[in-house]
Amino acid sequence: MPGVRGKRMPRAVRERQMMDAAVRTFGQRGYRAASMDEIAELAGVSKPLVYLYLNSKEELFTACIRREAAALVAAVRAGVDGAEGEPCLSADGQLWAGLTAFFTHTAEHPDGWAVLHQQARTHGEPFAAEVAAMRDELVAFVTGLIGVAARDARQDPAFTDRDLSGLAHALVGAAESLADWANQNPGVTAKEAAGMLMNFAWTGLGGLMEGRRWSR
Missing domain, CATH: 1.10.10.60 (Homeodomain-like)
Known part of the structure; x- marks a missing residue:
């Protein structure tokens, strides 16, 4: 109003x-x-x-991108940090907490998510660079979560930093696409979206943590 x-x-x-x-x-x-x-x-x-x-309009739009990006990253971090207080939280529990926080935020702030994922990325520099910086921060955070899971599972050195980074990029990209889909389909809850991605991704990640790799 x-x-x-x-x-x-x-x-x-x-x-x-x-x-x-x-x-x-x-x-x-x-x-x-x-x-x-x-x-x-x-x-x-x-x-x-x-x-x-x-x-200017450009400066206003840039300020909007920065504010919404910071809020999204903070929400994901807070979700994981809050969940860490739970006893014996597993690696998949941390990932579940982060994804739930991500989908909760994007659902509660659909205009902010549209600014970040639809508008900023399609209008070139400097807007795309602002969103890329946010995505890099999320990827780095998820890389850390996967790295902790790998260390806890006592993975061998073949699980490299490049493996961790690639998996984190794939997971963040999937979460972004699923957030768009969830916001366009009324009735899909944050927990439902997080559960879909856990079912899609963690089954594979869980196998990797145990040393099982797909081969042709």
């Missing part, structure tokens, strides 16, 4: 109000179609005020 024009409030609150309006508009309308006028209207402020806080 648009705010009340002219009401004085702290700068941080006003910025958040404008960013919320921008994420909603960019997520639903797309970067090209979205206008600063409708963002200002939705935020309940004047367009000159939007330009005062953020100098």
Whole structure:
């Protein structure tokens, strides 16, 4: 709901109000179609005020990408960190916690996810680079989780850093695609999406942790 024009409030609150309006508009309308006028209207402020806080549409979109990316990464980390407090949490339990947090966040913030996964990636630099940085952080985090699982399973040295990185990239890519699918299919819960990916991925990862590899 648009705010009340002219009401004085702290700068941080006003910025958040404008960013919320921008994420909603960019997520639903797309970067090209979205206008600063409708963002200002939705935020309940004047367009000159939007330009005062953020100098251009490009800068506003970049700020939206950074905010939504940071929130998503923080949600995944918090999900795993919170689950680590559970007794005897297994490696697949950590992965389940991270995936559930990921799908919960993308479901609860569909406009933010659209900004990250649909809009930012299709409009070139510098937007794509911002999303790539977020993805790199997620991949690094998942690489660490898989690495811990491999060490706990006492894998031999043949399980290399390149193996870990490749598996993490594959898992993050699958999660991104599944988040799109889940958001386009009402009724799919975060736990259902996480369960689908665990069934698809962990059966194979679990075998790798035990030293079983597919061969032709």
